[in-house]
Amino acid sequence: MSTDPWETLRAATRARVGLGRAGDGLSTPENLRLAAAHAQARDAVHAPLDADAVVAALGERAGPVVHSRVADRTEYLQRPDLGRRLADDHGLERGDHDLAVVIADGLSARAVHDHAVAVVDALLPRLEGWSVAPVVVAQQARVALGDDIAAALGARMVLVLIGERPGMSSPDSLGAYLTFDPRPGRLDSERNCVSNIRPPDGLTYDGAAEVLAALMTESFRLGLSGVGLKDTGTALPPVAG
Amino acid sequence: MSWTGRAQRRGKFRTTLGGHSYTFDDLRDLLAKATPLRSGDVLAGVAAESAAERVAAQTVLADVPLTHFLDEAVVPYEDDDVTRLIMDSHDAAAFAPVRSLTVGGFRDWLLSWEADTATLAALAPGLTPEMVAAASKLMRVGDLVAVARKTRVVTGLRTTIGLEGRLATRLQPNHPTDDAVGITASLVDGLLHGAGDAVVGINPATDRPSTVRALLDLVDDARQRLDAPIQSCVLTHVTTTLELLEQGAPVDLVFQSVAGTQAANRGFGVTLDQLREAREAALALDRGTVGRNVTYFETGQGSALSADAHHGSNGGGVDQQTLEARAYAVCRAFDPLLVNTVVGFIGPEYLYDGKQILRAGLEDHLCGKLLGVPMGVDVCYTNHAEADADDTDTLLLTLGAAGCAFVITVPGGDDIMLNYQSLSFQDVLQARQTLGLRPAPEFEAWLGSVGLLDAAGRVPRLVPEPIRALMA
Numbered sequence: 001m002s003t004d005p006w007e008t009l010r011a012a013t014r015a016r017v018g019l020g021r022a023g024d025g026l027s028t029p030e031n032l033r034l035a036a037a038h039a040q041a042r043d044a045v046h047a048p049l050d051a052d053a054v055v056a057a058l059g060e061r062a063g064p065v066v067h068s069r070v071a072d073r074t075e076y077l078q079r080p081d082l083g084r085r086l087a088d089d090h091g092l093e094r095g096d097h098d099l100a101v102v103i104a105d106g107l108s109a110r111a112v113h114d115h116a117v118a119v120v121d122a123l124l125p126r127l128e129g130w131s132v133a134p135v136v137v138a139q140q141a142r143v144a145l146g147d148d149i150a151a152a153l154g155a156r157m158v159l160v161l162i163g164e165r166p167g168m169s170s171p172d173s174l175g176a177y178l179t180f181d182p183r184p185g186r187l188d189s190e191r192n193c194v195s196n197i198r199p200p201d202g203l204t205y206d207g208a209a210e211v212l213a214a215l216m217t218e219s220f221r222l223g224l225s226g227v228g229l230k231d232t233g234t235a236l237p238p239v240a241g
Numbered sequence: 242m243s244w245t246g247r248a249q250r251r252g253k254f255r256t257t258l259g260g261h262s263y264t265f266d267d268l269r270d271l272l273a274k275a276t277p278l279r280s281g282d283v284l285a286g287v288a289a290e291s292a293a294e295r296v297a298a299q300t301v302l303a304d305v306p307l308t309h310f311l312d313e314a315v316v317p318y319e320d321d322d323v324t325r326l327i328m329d330s331h332d333a334a335a336f337a338p339v340r341s342l343t344v345g346g347f348r349d350w351l352l353s354w355e356a357d358t359a360t361l362a363a364l365a366p367g368l369t370p371e372m373v374a375a376a377s378k379l380m381r382v383g384d385l386v387a388v389a390r391k392t393r394v395v396t397g398l399r400t401t402i403g404l405e406g407r408l409a410t411r412l413q414p415n416h417p418t419d420d421a422v423g424i425t426a427s428l429v430d431g432l433l434h435g436a437g438d439a440v441v442g443i444n445p446a447t448d449r450p451s452t453v454r455a456l457l458d459l460v461d462d463a464r465q466r467l468d469a470p471i472q473s474c475v476l477t478h479v480t481t482t483l484e485l486l487e488q489g490a491p492v493d494l495v496f497q498s499v500a501g502t503q504a505a506n507r508g509f510g511v512t513l514d515q516l517r518e519a520r521e522a523a524l525a526l527d528r529g530t531v532g533r534n535v536t537y538f539e540t541g542q543g544s545a546l547s548a549d550a551h552h553g554s555n556g557g558g559v560d561q562q563t564l565e566a567r568a569y570a571v572c573r574a575f576d577p578l579l580v581n582t583v584v585g586f587i588g589p590e591y592l593y594d595g596k597q598i599l600r601a602g603l604e605d606h607l608c609g610k611l612l613g614v615p616m617g618v619d620v621c622y623t624n625h626a627e628a629d630a631d632d633t634d635t636l637l638l639t640l641g642a643a644g645c646a647f648v649i650t651v652p653g654g655d656d657i658m659l660n661y662q663s664l665s666f667q668d669v670l671q672a673r674q675t676l677g678l679r680p681a682p683e684f685e686a687w688l689g690s691v692g693l694l695d696a697a698g699r700v701p702r703l704v705p706e707p708i709r710a711l712m713a
Binding site: 005006008009010012013014015016017018019021023024025026030034035037038041042044045077078079080081107165166167168169170 | 280283284414416420422423424425426427429430588589590593623624625626629630651652653654655657660661662665667668670671673674699700702704709712
């Protein structure tokens, strides 16, 4: 066991304890480490989604690329209401599906680039017998944009895979939001969320897919999602959008 | 005369500025249009449509008599228990020194030499949130600091909060899985940096009562082992705290998030009666040594809008700063030890950038104190806001100059549970030294007794044995 008590502290948590000081303030290395972590998070928020790359990775499962009514990132950050509404020229064709899957940039395109298609890969084989609409890629999107998309597609459930608000130590965290009978006006309390999908530090793809498949099956059985669908182990983050 | 018996004036306000004429529907609309720009009011559709309209509204607002605020509610009295609380508890005698003033005259009076600390303390029960919000809308940052500095609200439990020349801290040792070892490490790190004199306050990852109880026991055990004058709080819903109080848990402080409308408080799942009941249960434990303030509230501009609970008179929306001031009227009814606005947490759709966060933090701090609330601030931002550590430094230093009761501190300023940035322990050490501020007196004495305070009032970088033992 270390005899340096500060080392003991640092080993006990990934919180930033035992930092080096310069006088009362933080030392140069500590300041630079904090600046670097913030920079990663900032870049994750502002990096544009490479929709073509996501579509290419989806291959034959890919559906249309759609856009919310937000014009740019600055507006996206200030107008969550517009990020929840589908632009008129969406090109979605109405069908009859059990499930619509939406890959949405949210607050971290990096999370989408790194993890979203892998979650789709892990999840779809677990949904034997489900009719799944082609996967929609959505830009400048909030979670509730999935309601508009699912309504346009004629889907009885929507799963939105979306980049979560980056933390200082987690610029690439993907969230998965499940909504039964999606339609405009659904409340956050009517959704279930599996968050912090980002191997190796967070949830693995198989782990997330396992939880999601179980939730989705139960959601169909009960005919609801949200607070009435328990054992998610995860609460909705407060700033889910 | 009761409020409902009064004639309710609902006239429009009009003015002309630069050749344009402007009309404001009612007091609610006038207050919203007079509010300095912030994204939440734009999102709500209540903000002024131009810079000129904003100044026109401020110009009209400056001439509105303070007594008008007793005759026109921004959220209807009959619909909202916060409005009823404000109107029914208004102290006409305390209001007397300023009752003849307009909003602009009141701003000038607040800045005047006549309005000293004792005068402002006596005035507090005579002020309504809407009056102080209105005056603050006519103030610049320098005014917000100057008036707040001479406004003092002193409270106590095991430490005394709000004394002149002091800046206390909430030590916030959050952990994503409520892990006891991880939380203890952050608690120890904070104590070693002179933090925790306002409260050791944990946001639990889960509301499960057994987890909350374990965290309460953890901090209370540390307090007793160190013989440290601190109070603890696990920031869970008031109904969970009530349940734990009934089981005999060591509850120092009853916590609840509150907002400025009945509908928003309903969104938090809380009623004023529940708060009364929980406060009485905590008071009955008689756990204080230097005071009997046993409640802790958090608030923040935008919380009502985010719950679609910002609606007011004539079907229109109320601006987020006025609603925030109304939340302090809820707080003051329960004699809190601590109240803080979580100013940068809610995100850029409510406060877009460092400039908006700075102003909002100083407005909230002043309005809370003028209303008699022991006001602290969580100086913070999220990564999707246009803000960084320069902005938190600026707000911390201006709040220190303004005599802020306490700020929130987490290891490295990085909250690994809530994923946002607040202040680091070192930020506060530096600000205390820069501004000549000290910890709460009881805690300061304890720091000295364990060797964590040198002759110059600085916190040396060492680990005294009793604190080291907590990690064993």
